[in-house]
Amino acid sequence: MQRVKIGVLGAGRGAGLARTMQQAPSAELAAVCDADEARLANAVAATGVGRTYTTYEAMLDSDVDAILVASPMPLHVEHSVAALRAGKHVLSEVTAATSLEQCWELLGAVRDTGRKYMMAENYCYMRPWSVVLGMVRAGLFGEVYYGEADQIQEFKGGFPRPDTGYNWRTAELAMRQGHQYITHNLGPLYWAFGERVASVACHGSGQRHLPWAKADSTCVVLCETVSGKLLRIRLDFFSDRPNNYMYLGLQGTRAAYEAPRAGNEDHKVYVEGRTPRGAWQSLWDYEEHLPDAWRRMPADQVNDNHDGGAALMIEDFARCILDDTKPAVDVVDALNMTAPGLLSELSRQRGGAPVDVPEFRREG
Ligand SMILES: NC(=O)c1ccc[n+]([C@@H]2O[C@H](COP(=O)([O-])OP(=O)(O)OC[C@H]3O[C@@H](n4cnc5c(N)ncnc54)[C@H](O)[C@@H]3O)[C@@H](O)[C@H]2O)c1
Known part of the structure; x- marks a missing residue:
């Protein structure tokens, strides 16, 4: 296999990623289904x-090697599991799941x-x-x-x-407490810390905008985290103020x-030792410190937006199949990035009491 043939499920967000896929040398956009x-x-x-399909079953019956699942959030697990059981590899949109059972x-x-x-x-x-990583x-x-x-995005x-x-946005994001979309914020931090979250506590301001x-x-x-490190994540889809949905901060001993x-x-x-003290x-x-993959990106495709590295992400996915290596965000990483958000809802319902996050293991 020279390139991984990918079928895209969902032509909303999926259509944008299908275009981006064409910049990933090891991936081939084979089909879109909606x-x-x-x-x-x-x-x-x-x-x-x-090639296009109007039913998912027809795309799963086809010769694509992998599926990009870009259907609504609560369907990611159903559609990912169907693809896996049909022998396809899966690249799933965020978040991985919308309940612990999933x-x-x-x-x-x-x-x-x-x-x-x-x-x-x-x-x-x-x-x-x-660069930070x-x-x-x-x-x-x-x-x-x-x-x-911070995910501060007036929506x-x-x-x-x-x-x-x-x-699905109303059902999962407006009608649920806690941070149901946490992977955008926790994902990058998880990569920097290299360890999972062991417990979450969530407090809220009350709903002030949509009755x-x-x-x-x-x-x-x-x-x-499991070794006692601290992360603070703020979600706000409602407040009247300028957006700031890519804010990240990191503190180390040096x-x-x-x-x-x-x-x-x-x-x-x-x-x-390098920056003047206090500055x-x-x-x-x-x-x-930017990885080589970024240096190889054509200059006209380089930007610092949240999707700026999406072609590299899709390339990583295709390469993990071709090289038979661990996916950059494998299922355990994905669940470690997702489950703390699901359990933040429970903590919020319990008045902010800490809730333990289960450990997901690669081996049974
Ligand atoms: N990573 C990001 O920055 C980002 C941005 C936006 C959306 N997303 C994610 O992408 C996903 C999709 O978002 P969206 O805004 O495109 O949602 P959407 O509801 O607008 O589109 C989903 C599409 O999937 C199709 N679909 C669902 N089930 C199907 C089935 N069984 N067969 C055929 N078609 C089916 C629907 O017809 C619809 O067109 C969401 O989970 C969201 O979290 C991620």
């Missing part, structure tokens, strides 16, 4: 893909089938964060012990009222990093 024919037509226009079902299916499963957490691949791996941060992330208009029909919504306008999730809070700020680091310097002074 029950909505108008969306399919748009995907064909945007990508030139030659987490265990997904883990079982990956173990049973031995197929590759990767979660498509694009925030792990952002260019500035890739390179610095962590080179030892410049010493031991990392605190991380933070009130994107949640139709629940009495107007089913909408029918159950989610808090703002909630904060505190995570403790260095600190903060992403911009506003558009006119730079990414900044303090590195013990910041630009993260880009450390650009040598």
